[in-house]
Amino acid sequence: MNLQGHTPGQRQGTSRGLVIAALVTLAFALVPFVPGAPDHYLFFYLFMVFVYATVAQSWNVVAGYTGQISLAQHAFFGVGGYTTALLATHFLEDGGFYFNPLLLLASGLVAALFAVAIGIPLLSKLAGDYFALGTLGLGEIVRVLLIKGGSFTGGSAGVSMSPEPFETLMPHYWVGLLLAAGSTLAVWWLARSRAGLALMAVREDPIAAAASGVPVLRVKVGAFAAGAFVAGLAGGLYAFYVFAVSPGGFLNLSWTLYPILMCVMGGSGTVLGPVLGAFVMTAVFSAGNVYFPGAHPIVSGALIILVMLFMPSGILRVREGRARARKTVQQVGKGPQASSATTPR
C-alpha cells in the first residue's frame, strides 16, 4: 500500500499521465464523428464500458479504498434509474424530450441521500462480512419495495418512459464518457488527497485510524454515499438509454457483481484498474453475446473463475508488484556497498 507521499519523479510522471488521460478521453469523445461509428456495434460496446466503468469506480471507492465490501451497488444504481424514470413520467408531464441533466443529477443525489440514511445505522453497527451481508439484504428490500410500490413504481413491470424523442445514442455516449472519466478523475484525486488518506487508513486499520483522529464512521458513510451518488448517476443514464426501468433489469445483482469483477480483475484500490477491467470484461460479455448467444453466462462464469484463480489481485497489481521489485533491485545495485558487485541480483 502506497501510503507515503509522492516523490518528485512520480509527480512529473503523474502530470504526463494526466495529459495522456486527457488525450485518450478526447479521442473517445471524437469517436462519434467518425463516419458510420454511431451505428456500429462497437459504439454500443463503448457506451456499456462507460456505464460499467462508472459503477465499478463507485464500488472501488467504497470497497477498494475504504475496505467496506458493499453488495448494494445495484440498489443505488436502481434507485438512480427509478428516480429518473419516476420524475420523468410523474412530474414532467409531456416527457417530450430525452436526456435531462437535472434528472441525472437528481438520480445521483437521491441515491446518495438514501445511502446516508441507510449507511449511518448499517456502518455504525456492521463491519466486514456482516456489512456485506447487510448490504445484500438492503438490495433485496429495495427490490420488494419497488415491486410492491403499486401504480407509482409500476410493480414488477416497472416504469416505461416515452422512447419517442430518441434519435441517436450519441448524447448517451458522451454523458457515459463524462461519467466514466469524471469518476476516474475523482478517484485519482481521492487517491492523492487527505480525504483519500483517511479512507485508506480506515481500510488498513480502523482502530489506529480512530486513534489518529480520523472520524471513522463519517469517513465510511461519506465513501458509501459518494459511491452511491456515482452509481445513481450511472443508473439514471442507463434509464435514459433503455426507457424502461424494472426491478428485473435494474435491481439485478449483476449490477453489483459485474462491477466488482471488473474492479478485482483490473485491480481494486487502484485508479485505472476498474476502467481496464470494464474494457476487458465488457468485451468478453459482448463477444459471448454475439458468438455464444444463450450460453454467454457460462463463458462469463468460467472466465470469472479463471481470472480469480490465476490473477487474484488484478492486472495492475501484478504489474505494480513487478515494478516495485525492479525498483528495489535497482536501488540495491546503486547502493555504495554494492558498487563493487557486478550483478545487482
Added chain:
Amino acid sequence: MSGLAILAELLVNGVLFGAMYGVAAIGLSLIFGTMGIIFLAQGAMIVLGGYAAYWAFRLLGVDPYVMLFLLLPGSLLVGSAMYQLLFRRAAAMQDKNTSLLIAVGLSFMLESVMSLAWTPDPRSITTGYSSGSFQFLGMNWSITRTAGFFVALVATIGVTQFLRRTMIGKAVRATSEDMTSAALVGIPPHRVNMIAFAIGIALAGIAGCTLAATYTIDPYFGFLLSLKALIALALGGLGHVGGALAGGILLGLIESGSSYLLPGWGDAVGYAVFLLVLMFRPQGLFVRTVTKT
C-alpha cells in the same frame, strides 16, 4: 375453515419448509466457519442436487428419499473435488473477495448450464404420495414436507454429532475457532477445509433432494435459496449448527406468517428481520452471549 386454522396450518408448513433453509444454512455455516467465505453458490448446488433427484426419478424411477442416500457419497466427492480445484488457493489468501467471486462465477455457470441442458421450465417430482397428507392434531400435514423436516432434523443431528464426537469433527471446530492456532498444533488446514466444504455440498445435495420432492425447482431458483440460507444463518448466528436449523425454521415461520398477514411482503419482512438481527444481535438469536477472550 376458520382463519385461525388456516394460520395454524400455514405456520406449521412454514416450520416444515423452513427446516430445508436450515439444512442449507448449516452447509454455509460450516464453509464460513472454516474458510471464512460466504459461499454464494450454495443455492445453485441445492438446485443441482434437486435436478439429480429429479432425473433419477424420471429416468430410473428412483424414489427421491432413496436417492438421498445415493446422493450423499456423490456430493461429498463433488464437494472435495470442488475445493481442491477451485478454492484451495483462494482459501489461503487474506483477501476474501477472491473466493466470493469464484463462488459467484460458479453460480452463474451452474445456472446457465442447467438452463441450457434441461430448459428453464420448472420441474417437480410427482410420486404417488406427493400430494398426500395425513391428519394429526386436527391439521393436515403434507407427507413430503413432514418427511423433509425429519430429514433436516437427522442431518442436523448427524453434523452436530460428527463435530462433537469424531477427531475430524473436532479439528473442523478447532479450525473454525482459530485457524492459525489449529495449524500450529498440527491440524492440516486444507484437509479440514476440504472436509467442511464436502459436508457443506453434501448438505446442499440433501436439501436439493427434499426440495425437489416437495416443491418445484428451476435453474435460477438457486440464488434466492442462497439468500434465504444466508438469512437463516444470520438469524441463528454464524458458525453455530443447531442455531442455523433454528434460524431456518424461524425464517420459514416469518415467511408464512407474513404471507398471511401481509401478502406479497414475505420476502421484505424476512430481509428486514435479517438486517435488524445483524445490527442488534450479530451473534444470532439462539446463542447465549459468551465473550470470547
